[in-house]
Amino acid sequence: xxSTALLFLLxxxxxxxxxxxxxxxxxxxxxxxxxxxxxxxKEAQSEAEKTEEEVDKLLEDI
Amino acid sequence: MKTIFKKSIICLxxxxxxxxxxxxxxxxGKSEKGKEKKEMAKSKSSSEISKEVEKELESxxxxxxxxxxxxxxxKHMGGKPLQKEKGKSAKGEKGKMHGKxxxxxxxxxxxxxxxxxxxxxxxxxxxxxxKAEEALMRSEQKIADAKERLLKAExxxxxxxxxxxxxxxxxxxxxxxxxxxxxxxxxxxxxVHEKMMETKKAKKxxxxxxxxxxxxx
Numbered sequence: 497x498x499s500t501a502l503l504f505l506l507x508x509x510x511x512x513x514x515x516x517x518x519x520x521x522x523x524x525x526x527x528x529x530x531x532x533x534x535x536x537x538k539e540a541q542s543e544a545e546k547t548e549e550e551v552d553k554l555l556e557d558i
Numbered sequence: 559m560k561t562i563f564k565k566s567i568i569c570l571x572x573x574x575x576x577x578x579x580x581x582x583x584x585x586x587g588k589s590e591k592g593k594e595k596k597e598m599a600k601s602k603s604s605s606e607i608s609k610e611v612e613k614e615l616e617s618x619x620x621x622x623x624x625x626x627x628x629x630x631x632x633k634h635m636g637g638k639p640l641q642k643e644k645g646k647s648a649k650g651e652k653g654k655m656h657g658k659x660x661x662x663x664x665x666x667x668x669x670x671x672x673x674x675x676x677x678x679x680x681x682x683x684x685x686x687x688x689k690a691e692e693a694l695m696r697s698e699q700k701i702a703d704a705k706e707r708l709l710k711a712e713x714x715x716x717x718x719x720x721x722x723x724x725x726x727x728x729x730x731x732x733x734x735x736x737x738x739x740x741x742x743x744x745x746x747x748x749x750v751h752e753k754m755m756e757t758k759k760a761k762k763x764x765x766x767x768x769x770x771x772x773x774x775x
Contacts, residue, residue, distance in 0.1 A: 501572040501573070501575075501576055504576055505575075505576060505579060522760065522764070525760070526676075526757055526760060526761070529753050529756055529757045530675075530676055530679045530680075530757060531679070532753055533679065533683050533750050533753045533754055533757075534679050534682050534683050534686070536746055536749055536750055536753075537682070537683040537684075537686035537687050537690075537746070537750055538686050539746065540686065540687060540690040540742075540743050540746040540747070540750075541686040541687070541689045541690040541693070543690070543739060543742060543743070543746075544689070544690035544691070544693035544694050544739055544743060545689075545690075545693050547693070547694065547697060547735050547736060547738075547739035548693045548694070548696055548697045548700075550732075550735055551697040551700055551701065551732045551735060551736060552700065554728045554729075554731055554732040554735075555700055555701065555704045555728065555729070555732055557725075558704040558707060558708055558725045558728065558729065
């Protein structure tokens with residue numbers, strides 16, 4: 497009887513914890529993706545600006 | 559007799575304890591869901607929100623199509639400069655695109671769907687990509703101007719053949735650099751787009767989940 501009760505207890509605690517963990521993991525994943533997106537767009541911008549500078553140098557005496 | 563009585567009391571306590579725990583966990587779950595619902599219900603019902611998200615996804619796709627078309631025109635132009643077309647279309651279309659973005663992204667409705675932080679990140683991403691494209695367009699414009707200047711000098715005979723060949727080589731290098739940069743930007747653009755769509759899908763699924771819970775209740 498006691499062991500059954502203990503099993504029920506563990507199961508109920510486990511399910512509520514896993515739901516919270518899932519929610520947290522989803523939030524973290526979303527934030528991570530958003531950060532990655534901003535980072536890659538910044539990289540794209542700096543690369544394009546670098547190319548513009550190189551073009552300026554090549555064409556400076558033309 | 560006593561032992562039976564003791565055992566039954568212990569069992570009763572255990573059952574009560576378990577029931578209490580179950581009730582607590584359910585209450586926790588409900589309160590979390592309730593919070594989410596309250597936040598969503600503050601502005602609008604979830605069906606309205608999901609409609610807005612769908613609208614936004616559609617407009618995003620339209621924007622992407624416009625953007626792809628811009629790239630397509632770049633391809634069709636070949637090695638020729640883009641300044642003439644860009645002059646009339648780039649400003650106009652970019653203005654339109656910015657207008658769309660601002661119209662959708664600065665609105666209160668949009669802010670209610672997404673958190674402020676996520677909105678800022680989206681805006682920053684679009685601005686960065688826009689700036690990158692503008693930088694490459696400026697480079698193409700400069701190459702076109704340089705070509706015109708060289709052609710003029712060639713006609714006037716103010717430069718030697720050696721100088722012309724040297725300058726043509728430089729222009730070619732510049733064109734190659736811009737072409738490479740455009741290719742890289744295209745790849746990065748696709749990556750950014752994929753990631754953004756990933757986030758949107760996740761959020762849409764979340765909204766659908768909330769809707770399902772509402773329907774169940």
